[in-house]
Amino acid sequence: MAQNALPWVEKHRPASLSALSEQSYVTDTVLKLVSTGLLPHLLFYGPPGTGKTTTILAMARHCYGAQLGEMTLELNASDDRGISVIRSEIQSFAASQRLFNAGYKLVILDECDNMTKDAQFALRRIIEKYTRHTRFCLIGNYASKIIPALQSRCMKFRFAPFSTQASKEALATIAKAEHVSITDSAISAIIKYACGDLRRACNLLQSCALSSSSDIEDTTVFSVSGMLRPSDIDALLRSVLNDSLDNVITAFAAVVNLRNGSLANIIPELQDRLFEMHLPAGTRGILFRALADAEMSLSLGCSEKLQTRSLGAAFVSIRRENMLMSINANMS
Ligand SMILES: Nc1ncnc2c1ncn2[C@@H]1O[C@H](COP(=O)(O)OP(=O)(O)OP(=O)(O)O)[C@@H](O)[C@H]1O
Ligand SMILES: [Mg+2]
Known part of the structure; x- marks a missing residue:
């Protein structure tokens, strides 16, 4: 594919270690282990888009240079989660002889938290069998979805969201x-x-x-x-402070409509906005709890309409207790 036709995430994926930002604690540690010949198997985990794949590819490129292709096997476990991938591809790569070069071969198993448990157990045996010449880098979003037996064979690195x-x-x-x-x-x-x-x-x-x-x-x-503008949130907060319950619910529904009808999408933004305000701890606590309850109910499949009304009611009842006076003061 022409370079210009690539999505920017691929086109601008940093290829060298020097172009990586934020992950130096990982690269420094791993490169030190490589230089001492004590490289363990690796497990990179953390939320999406935090540079796990990019980091291991840049490190492999740095360590292998022109031999990258023959020394590295990159598999995406989501493509084929069956045990056959483990048994055939990894096995034949790990077992093939290294003719001219010394050093470890590297198997990068991306998205391995999506592998079936059977495949993970099979991988455990393969890791043990080929440890003499091969190192594995397992990558996933959730360490908890990787069986403990695999975790204990790896040095774990958690990737945090980018600052x-x-x-x-x-x-x-x-x-x-x-x-x-x-x-x-x-x-x-x-x-x-x-x-x-x-x-x-x-x-x-x-x-x-x-x-x-x-x-x-x-x-x-x-x-x-489709993000809410700060002015949309301000309009909602103003309504919450001054209007009757019916109008507050209408204001909530209007803002929810701006986000394609999804209350779940506006809850984090509303919470951020309230967080930025200097509210008394008691008021904050009640509002945050109401928002968190609504979010959890939505994730369990409860009705948007009921949760919208319930949130509106939560705000209005706090107002009755005079706790929103401080929000008014914060907005003026
Ligand atoms: N250190 C970095 N500096 C600058 N940009 C980066 C860096 N790491 C990653 N990126 C950019 O972020 C994008 C996502 O990174 P990457 O694919 O490595 O994330 P990931 O952690 O593997 O995500 P997922 O868990 O979804 O697979 C890359 O395409 C690249 O454009
Ligand atoms: Mg990735």
């Missing part, structure tokens, strides 16, 4: 390379939307660039992503 600063630098680098002009507030909006997932941030940046013929402003980000 605001690192996300800002990565987005600015991509924008510059693509000759896209973007305002600081638009970058901040993208980072807020992505919550530390750089793939999500990068995809949104590309969508904004495609839909905008001039500078990317925060308004572009809001309309492309």
Whole structure:
């Protein structure tokens, strides 16, 4: 595929160790172990878009150079979760002779938390059998979905969501390379939307660039992503403070409609907005709990309409107890 036709997440995936940001604690430790010949099997885990795949690929490229292809086997366990992948592909790669080079071969098993338990048990045996010449790097989002027997054979590294600063630098680098002009507030909006997932941030940046013929402003980000504008949340909070229960419910429904009818999507944004305000601990506690309860109920399949009404009622009942006066003060 032509380089220009690639999605930006692939096109701008850092290829070298020096281009990686934030993961130096992983790369430094692993490279030290490589240099001492004591490299253990690795387990990289953490939320999506936090650089797990990118980091191991950059390290493999650094260690193997031109021999990358023959020394590395990269499998995506989600493609074929059956035990046959474990038995055939890994086995034949790990068993093949290294003719001219010394050192370990590397099997990268991406998304292995999606492997069946049987496949994971089979992998445990294979890891043991080929440990003399092969190292495995298991990658997944949830360490808890990987059987303890596999976990105990690996050195674990947790990848945290990208910090605001690192996300800002990565987005600015991509924008510059693509000759896209973007305002600081638009970058901040993208980072807020992505919550530390750089793939999500990068995809949104590309969508904004495609839909905008001039500078990317925060308004572009809001309309492309469907994020709520701060003014939408302010309007909701104002209604919550002053209106009758019926009108508060209508205001909630109006904001929910802006997010394609999903109350679950506005709860984190509403919570962030309340978090930024300096509210008394008691008021915060009650509101956060009401929001968390609504989110949990929604995730269990409860009705949007009932949860919207219940949230509206929670706000109004706090107002009755005079606890929202401080919110009013915060908004003026
Ligand atoms: N250190 C980094 N510096 C800059 N950009 C990065 C870095 N790591 C990753 N990226 C960008 O973020 C995107 C997502 O990274 P990557 O695919 O490695 O995430 P992941 O943790 O493997 O996610 P998943 O769990 O969903 O597979 C990459 O395509 C790349 O563009
Ligand atoms: Mg990955």
